[in-house]
Amino acid sequence: MTAQTPVVRTRFAPSPTGYLHLGGARTALFSWAFARRFGGTFILRIEDTDLERSTPEAVQAIIDGMQWLGLHHDEGPFYQMKRMDRYREVIAQMLEQGTAYYCYSSPEEVEAMRERQRAAGEKPRYDGTWRPEPGKTLPAIPEGRKPVVRFKNPLDGDVSWNDVVKGTITISNRELDDLVIARPDGTPTYNFCVVVDDWDMKITHVIRGDDHVNNTPRQINILKALGGVLPEYGHVPMILGADGEKLSKRHGAVSVMDYPAQGFLPEAMLNYLARLGWSHGDEEIFSMEQFCGWFDLDHLSKSPAQFNPEKLAWLNNHYIKLADNARLADLARPLLEKDGAVFDHAPDLPAVIGLLKERANTINELATAALMFYRQPAPEAALVEQHITDAIKPALADFAARCATVEWTKEAIAPMIKEVLAAHKLKMPQLAMPLRLIVAGQLQTPAIDVVLQLFGRATVEQRLKNYL
Structure with missing residues (x-):
């Protein structure tokens, strides 16, 4: 980044066809952090043109996930379905300028031309039947057939860009056919809407999953045809499960909002996602303030990251230990x-x-x-029989008597327990185990003196009385 670089504007643009998954959350985090690093703007855009699969519930799940993570957007959310007039306006301009054209080939005709190309060992693509060229006579328009609009992709040359993650990528224009940018009913298609949005919103950096690499040359050509300034592109490799396969439900929770339900803190999830495919030396634990200060695109990994639930649990334990007790109690x-x-x-x-x-x-x-x-303690009968024996009851009775007068602090209870042990010639487990069963109903607790202090004198005395 230099003084001449325009103000950074990044975007997170999910399709609301399901929950916010971990890969999407990581992309959002990287885009958000890059904008924060350079004092730029982070935009949330909902790409909801897939009417059959987009749902209001999925939109809400995305917004809830972003809010839980604390990835607050500066502009938006913008919804593509609310921008239809703008897309139609741009398509009309492209038709007028000759960078797009009406195509009356039916889906069946397009499939037939692709079958012929496959049979000839060629890459299947639209053959340009309706593409206007100087001196070319177009077929007669079939009666009653509504056309699609296709982008007039360059026939020669290459599309090349310096991907900030993958390095230079070059695609021959001969590999690309004339993309449909509007359907017969006039609704624009995904790749076209993305270009217009990035153009209108002055996006400077597009950070997204590498499943979008194949879309990029098409989007670059459309943006050039519109006279737009190309953003920098960075395509981040996907997140894999521990078995090396694409992350899915069989690896556990893949929706971001599954994690608060499982008891994870957002700061742990953010810290973990930040280290999936990015590094800053050997730093493993850091705040989001530190992350935004360090984050750059040069240290994004070219290799897929592997999701490790044990590492996430370790980080969550770290942040639980740091968290305010009142906040944890509320959760x-x-x-x-x-x-x-x-x-x-x-x-x-x-x-x-x-x-x-x-x-x-x-x-x-x-x-x-x-x-x-x-809750009321309900120890197993077999444990009671094993630990609360007639031999130990005199020591328990002595302990109960001393409870009435001892100062009810950990510092006073601990030596009092030792006095009872000495008086009855017992080892700590011989007294501590029955006390745990009587007071807490279980054998596993933290240090017995602290547990007794927390339960309070009255509760401890009452529960001892029940057994004596």
Whole structure:
């Protein structure tokens, strides 16, 4: 980027035919970060011209996913279906200028010409029957047949661009036929709408998946015909599953909005996506502010990235440990309520979260771990029989008696437990295990002194009384 470079304008332009998938979210992140790096503008555009497959629910899923990730757009969302008048205006201009023409070949005729080309070992393409050329006589217009509009693609030369990810890509114009830019009912086609949108919105950098590479030479030729300034193109390789196959539902969640439901934090997802196909030295963990300060197109990988759920879980654990306890409690509370948690006369949820979050990879794990504080304990009978024996009850009774007078802090409870152990010649597990079963209903908890403190004196005394 130099002082002469125009202000950066990027766009994320999903088709609302399904959820916002991880590949789309990563493309959006890269486009957003590049605009942020250079003080530019990030535009959200909904490419909804596929009327059969586009749905309002999919539009909402895309917007929800962007909001959850915090990838806020500066302009938009723009909807292609609301720009039909503009597309028709441009098509009319192209017909008048001779860069587009009416084609009356039926779909059956086009398929027949392609079959003849395949049989001759040629690449199947439209043969230019209705393409106007100097001295050429066009066929008679079939009665009652509505034409498509085709772009008059150059016949000779090459289309070449310096892809910021893949390097120089060159395609011969002889490989491209005259693309349909408007259907018989007048509705414009995808590749044409994209060009007009990028032109009108003054897009300077197009960062998108490499499944769009084949569209790029066609779009460049149309944009040149319109007299537009070409943006820089960067085509990012796809994300693969751990098995090297294209990411799909069999690899787990592929919709971005599956991840908050599974207990992931947006900052973890952003950090993870940023490292899928981009790097800054050996940096693994960084904020979005750091990412935007570092992000450039030179360090985008040419190779497909592999999705690693374990790495994402590790990052999520890191961000859970950093997160504010009250925020985590707000996220965990609905999950606890769903499992029947009762919060009246129960420990402070943010305090419980603070105790448990070190070991949790997701909010869901955190809520499951916290549930012991918000339900009546119901230990398995076999465990009760094994751990709460007649031999241990005198020590439990001694512990219960001391509970009445000890200061109810971790610092006071810990030495009191040691005094009981010494008085009854016990090892820590012999007392801690029964206490865990009685108070929490399970054998696995954090340190027993902290757990007892959080439950509170009254609850601990009442639950001991039930067994003594």
